Amino acid sequence: xxxLTGRKALVTGATGGIGEAIARALHGAGATVVxxxxxxxxxxxxAGDLGERAIAAPCDLSDRxxxxxxxxxxxxxxxxxxxxVNNAGLTRDGxxxxxxxxxxxxxxxxxxxxxxxxxxxxxxxMMKQRHGRIISITSIVGAAGNPxxxxxxxxxxxVTGMSKSLAQEVATRGITVNCVAPGFIATAMxxxxxxxxxxxxxxxxxxxxxxxxxxxxxxxxxxxxxxxGYVTGQTLHVNGGMAMI
Amino acid sequence: MSDIAxxxxxxxxEHLGVEEDKVTENASFIEDLGADSLDTVELVMAFxxxxxxxxxxxxxxxxxxxxxxxxxxSKAS
Numbered sequence: 001x002x003x004l005t006g007r008k009a010l011v012t013g014a015t016g017g018i019g020e021a022i023a024r025a026l027h028g029a030g031a032t033v034v035x036x037x038x039x040x041x042x043x044x045x046x047a048g049d050l051g052e053r054a055i056a057a058p059c060d061l062s063d064r065x066x067x068x069x070x071x072x073x074x075x076x077x078x079x080x081x082x083x084x085v086n087n088a089g090l091t092r093d094g095x096x097x098x099x100x101x102x103x104x105x106x107x108x109x110x111x112x113x114x115x116x117x118x119x120x121x122x123x124x125x126m127m128k129q130r131h132g133r134i135i136s137i138t139s140i141v142g143a144a145g146n147p148x149x150x151x152x153x154x155x156x157x158x159v160t161g162m163s164k165s166l167a168q169e170v171a172t173r174g175i176t177v178n179c180v181a182p183g184f185i186a187t188a189m190x191x192x193x194x195x196x197x198x199x200x201x202x203x204x205x206x207x208x209x210x211x212x213x214x215x216x217x218x219x220x221x222x223x224x225x226x227x228x229g230y231v232t233g234q235t236l237h238v239n240g241g242m243a244m245i
Numbered sequence: 246m247s248d249i250a251x252x253x254x255x256x257x258x259e260h261l262g263v264e265e266d267k268v269t270e271n272a273s274f275i276e277d278l279g280a281d282s283l284d285t286v287e288l289v290m291a292f293x294x295x296x297x298x299x300x301x302x303x304x305x306x307x308x309x310x311x312x313x314x315x316x317x318x319s320k321a322s
Contacts, residue, residue: 127287172283 002225005030008078009224010070012061012118013088015042017187018137021213022085025221027054031083034074036061061088061114062106071121080129083224084122086115086136086159093148104151111155116162119177123170132175133224136163137216138235140183140243156181160235167233176232180219183239186210207240249296249322250315256291257311260284270312288314296322 009026013019014035023046027033032053037043040058047056055077059070075081089111092103119134126132141149142156160179167177184190184201190210193201202208219236222228237245254268261278274280274288289305292298292314298321300308308314 124290127283169283172281 001227002029002221004083004221004224007031007082007224008034008080009083009085010034010036010057010074010078010081010118010122011085011087012036012059012114013137014046015039016087018182018185018213018216019085019087020046021217022087022137022220023050023054025214025217026083026085026224029221029225031224032078034078036070036074037088061110064113064117067114067117068121071118075122075125081122081125082129082131083133083135084118085220085224086118086134088114089137089139089152089155091149091152093152095148096150099150107151108155108158111152112158112162115159119162119166123166123175126175127170127173130174132170132173133228134163134166134175134177135220135223136179137220138179138181140181140237140239142181143235143237143245144243163235164233171232174229176223176229178223178228178231178233179235180216180223181235181237181239182211182216183237183242184210185216186212205240205242209240211238211240247315247319249318252295253292253311253314253318256295257288257314260288260291268311270315271310273310275309292318298322 004026009031011019011023011033014023015037023033023035027050034055034057035043035046036057036059038060043056043058047054057070057073059066061067092107094103115136136159138156138159141153142160145153163177163179215238219238257268258265261280261284263278272278274285289300293300296318304317308317
């Protein structure tokens, strides 16, 4: 099950914990994986570790010309494109009253606009192939909101709306467009929490634990597979039950 | 038949998977050749690629038949 042999994928934000897990999962299922990120050294190390069928393509997603160039490079180097995973994302948290316009713009640019530009570029290739998968990593906060994250929540809700629209536009061409919305995932960020903060956080999760990057990667792997061909325009919430929507 | 007409028809035949004799100059992509709105977008993109020209959105909307496409591309190139 979930054999991606011969498929070509692009994963953005592959140097982050979740992005790396996604790249490893798709690669492990047989796909050729183009991995993108800003930290070149880490990217090269991951590509080296994955070995064959892994191509590092550094890119700053806040630069629109670079985003378009990445789309072109990825298709050329992989020899096509079947699976686009819009995983890259950043936060510039702050209460709305104090949020700087540049922090709003930066988050929308990287989390939403770059995802749109990559989707738009890849759709050309996918339409011709009559096959494609676009999977965006959103967040529970896109649906539920979160104080201090007006920009981030807006960007993630934006990606959800965009995905549903794209899903309707290209459904007849064998292309599906879906989202995976993580809840709390154990990363370097959550490691920094103290015991009391951790306890408060976990009390809101029926599973009583945080998720792992592999939990997200498994959801992406499913949506990328042929088996998920009838699933489109959906958000798969992977959050230990902390929100049931 | 002009070279442009030949190439346009070839793209239409390949893209829409229709019989050659159905692709007459007056054939409408949507009404006669079974295209949907996405097909027309893809056709315009294929024409742009083949002829190295840009077809603006307002012109693309008016390209509804094989002849429309041939006429536009003849003028543009």
